[in-house]
Amino acid sequence: MNIAWSLLQARRKQSIIAAVGVTFGITMFIALLSFMTGLNKMLDGLILNRTPHVRIYKEITTNPNQPIKNWFTSQNSYHFIESIKASNSRSEILKSQEILNSLAHDGRVLGYSRKVSSPAFFNLGTIDIAGFLNGIDVKEEVKFYKFSDYVTTGNPIDIKNVPNSIILGKPLAEKLLADLGDIIQLTTSQGDRFQLKVVGYYQSGIADFDKTQSFASVATAQKLLGRGPDYITDIQVKLKSIEMAPIIALEFQKKFQTNAIDIQRANAQFETGTKVRNIISYAVGVTLLIVAGFGIYNILNMMIYEKMDTIAILKATGFSGTDVKSIFIIISLSIGVAGCFAGLFLGFLFTLFISTVPFNTEALPTIKTYPVSFNPFFYFIAFCFSLITTFFAGWFPANKASNIDPVEIIRGK
Amino acid sequence: MTETVLKCEEITKYFYDPIEVKVLDKVSFEITRGEFISLVGKSGCGKSTLLYILSTMDRDYQGNLYIDKQLMGPKTGAELAQVRNEKIGFVFQFHYLLNEFTVLKNVMLPALKLKKYSEEEIEARAIKKLEVLGIRDLALRNAGQISGGQKQRVAIARALINDPLIIMGDEPTGNLDLKNSQIVFDIFKQLTEELNQTLLIVTHDMSFAERTHRIIEMEDGRIIRS
Numbered sequence: 001m002n003i004a005w006s007l008l009q010a011r012r013k014q015s016i017i018a019a020v021g022v023t024f025g026i027t028m029f030i031a032l033l034s035f036m037t038g039l040n041k042m043l044d045g046l047i048l049n050r051t052p053h054v055r056i057y058k059e060i061t062t063n064p065n066q067p068i069k070n071w072f073t074s075q076n077s078y079h080f081i082e083s084i085k086a087s088n089s090r091s092e093i094l095k096s097q098e099i100l101n102s103l104a105h106d107g108r109v110l111g112y113s114r115k116v117s118s119p120a121f122f123n124l125g126t127i128d129i130a131g132f133l134n135g136i137d138v139k140e141e142v143k144f145y146k147f148s149d150y151v152t153t154g155n156p157i158d159i160k161n162v163p164n165s166i167i168l169g170k171p172l173a174e175k176l177l178a179d180l181g182d183i184i185q186l187t188t189s190q191g192d193r194f195q196l197k198v199v200g201y202y203q204s205g206i207a208d209f210d211k212t213q214s215f216a217s218v219a220t221a222q223k224l225l226g227r228g229p230d231y232i233t234d235i236q237v238k239l240k241s242i243e244m245a246p247i248i249a250l251e252f253q254k255k256f257q258t259n260a261i262d263i264q265r266a267n268a269q270f271e272t273g274t275k276v277r278n279i280i281s282y283a284v285g286v287t288l289l290i291v292a293g294f295g296i297y298n299i300l301n302m303m304i305y306e307k308m309d310t311i312a313i314l315k316a317t318g319f320s321g322t323d324v325k326s327i328f329i330i331i332s333l334s335i336g337v338a339g340c341f342a343g344l345f346l347g348f349l350f351t352l353f354i355s356t357v358p359f360n361t362e363a364l365p366t367i368k369t370y371p372v373s374f375n376p377f378f379y380f381i382a383f384c385f386s387l388i389t390t391f392f393a394g395w396f397p398a399n400k401a402s403n404i405d406p407v408e409i410i411r412g413k
Numbered sequence: 414m415t416e417t418v419l420k421c422e423e424i425t426k427y428f429y430d431p432i433e434v435k436v437l438d439k440v441s442f443e444i445t446r447g448e449f450i451s452l453v454g455k456s457g458c459g460k461s462t463l464l465y466i467l468s469t470m471d472r473d474y475q476g477n478l479y480i481d482k483q484l485m486g487p488k489t490g491a492e493l494a495q496v497r498n499e500k501i502g503f504v505f506q507f508h509y510l511l512n513e514f515t516v517l518k519n520v521m522l523p524a525l526k527l528k529k530y531s532e533e534e535i536e537a538r539a540i541k542k543l544e545v546l547g548i549r550d551l552a553l554r555n556a557g558q559i560s561g562g563q564k565q566r567v568a569i570a571r572a573l574i575n576d577p578l579i580i581m582g583d584e585p586t587g588n589l590d591l592k593n594s595q596i597v598f599d600i601f602k603q604l605t606e607e608l609n610q611t612l613l614i615v616t617h618d619m620s621f622a623e624r625t626h627r628i629i630e631m632e633d634g635r636i637i638r639s
Contacts, residue, residue, distance in 0.1 A: 309509060310511050312509070313505075313509040313510075313511065314511075314522075316470060316505075316509075317497065317498065317522065317523040317526070317571065318494050318495065318496075318497040318498020318499065318501075318523055318526055318575075319494060319498070319526055320490060320491040320494035320495070321490055321494075322491060323494075405470075406470050407470045
């Protein structure tokens with residue numbers, strides 16, 4: 001309505017200031033959320049990228065069917081003897097080949113990779129450093145778990161192509177004084193010694209993890225452990241949809257009679273962290289918008305006091321309270337919408353800027369600039385929030401304006 | 414053929430602040446089409462109060478008010494606004510133009526609200542009204558930039574735009590010098606003689622009142638002459 005427009009024009013400076021308030025709120029909201037989410041995603045990615053959606057493995061547990069329990073089923077008795085220990089159980093997955101075949105034909109499975117993990121000792125002179133040797137399907141690891149992102153030096157595919165080769169965690173390699181191409185000595189848990197060629201360094205950003213890890217091909221690991229090609233300790237399954245993981249994990253557990261854990265259960269703490277960070281950033285963003293809303297409220301209030309005469313005359317010439325109210329709400333909303341669009345745009349520019357700021361840290365080798373998420377959902381949320389806050393910021397003064405009694409103002413002169 | 418435009422029956426009103434005062438006491442009269450009436454009386458006799466009740470802006474009263482044979486009492490705020498928009502034109506002591514708009518826009522405003530005609534038609538009609546009042550050349554000026562007498566004429570044009578049943582004025586000449594008062598009076602006279610326009614003007618300017626067709630005189634909330 002052009003009355004609203006004219007009033008805006010008349011108070012141009014204040015209107016612009018109010019709009020700038022909204023713009024600022026929205027800009028910060030977008031920037032904050034994008035930045036926070038970017039960081040969250042990166043931090044989660046540190047763990048989640050390398051975590052299979054479903055991991056099938058064999059847990060070493062004591063036998064749940066202890067014979068003594070079967071003998072004394074009475075409620076009144078206690079038994080103190082646990083007879084069958086886990087000593088004899090095997091650490092590999094039974095019938096692994098069968099499971100792999102079944103996974104290959106499962107439509108919900110995007111891909112899978114085998115893994116052989118075993119403790120190992122890296123020999124440094126007379127000292128043994130405890131660590132883990134992971135035999136991996138390097139091609140699948142690169143494809144599904146971005147393994148190559150974490151191999152900072154060397155080519156990951158070399159562990160498959162170069163016989164008896166290994167990739168060491170970078171801190172571990174530093175400790176062993178092992179350069180690329182050097183030969184290191186490793187003792188398996190069975191006590192056998194092997195010599196392996198270092199073809200690369202691995203760095204995940206989690207220092208303690210890197211200190212103990214090393215990677216070789218599945219075949220190398222099987223050879224080291226003196227096992228056949230069926231010996232597999234983990235199968236990592238990547239699903240087409242991550243939400244399905246808990247159900248599928250349960251299904252696998254039953255079907256293959258082994259253990260299976262889904263990503264949600266394995267990494268519950270990361271979910272929680274993400275949630276809390278999200279809540280904080282939303283809270284800050286909403287607060288900024290509410291502050292901007294108060295700005296609009298103030299300006300409209302002042303405008304109404306100044307324009308009492310105008311309101312009175314509008315009412316006297318036949319504009320109803322509702323008309324007056326809608327005029328002021330339109331003013332408020334147009335301030336809000338203008339400020340909002342400017343804010344969305346500035347917020348986008350700001351996040352673009354953040355995403356180009358260099359961010360180099362030892363711990364995160366793959367990150368070169370600040371991580372930022374450009375999720376359109378944030379823009380949508382920001383837009384809705386700004387509309388809601390400006391609507392209410394306009395609603396209350398508008399209500400007041402609509403209740404002004406023209407007689408009082410006209411007589412008051 | 415006389416047609417009743419406005420009729421009030423036993424209108425009584427109290428002011429409660431600071432103490433209970435009876436401002437209007439059973440005021441009853443009728444206005445027929447084409448009358449030029451002045452409502453006179455001393456300050457505080459209730460004439461402005463009565464005018465605001467008649468204009469439907471003040472709803473806090475007892476008694477019955479009929480405008481165009483419709484009872485106003487039970488109507489809602491929005492309906493009364495509609496009545497004001499359509500049937501009543503208002504001229505105040507202080508011009509009360511919207512300074513943000515041009516003269517033309519000010520005149521057009523009530524008609525834009527009524528939406529009886531298209532915007533082009535309204536503009537044409539507004540220009541015609543300004544012509545009648547001899548201020549056609551001011552149409553595109555900003556309302557804040559014209560003189561007091563001119564403003565009052567613009568306000569009259571605005572009151573006329575929807576061809577109201579009755580024009581009410583609250584001391585429309587009270588703030589004007591003699592010359593401009595004369596001009597405004599002549600305009601009123603012209604309206605009632607040429608267009609058969611009904612006018613109800615509150616004034617305390619006796620020389621103004623004596624030249625109208627009918628004088629309603631009030632004292633202490635009562636009509637003493639009508």
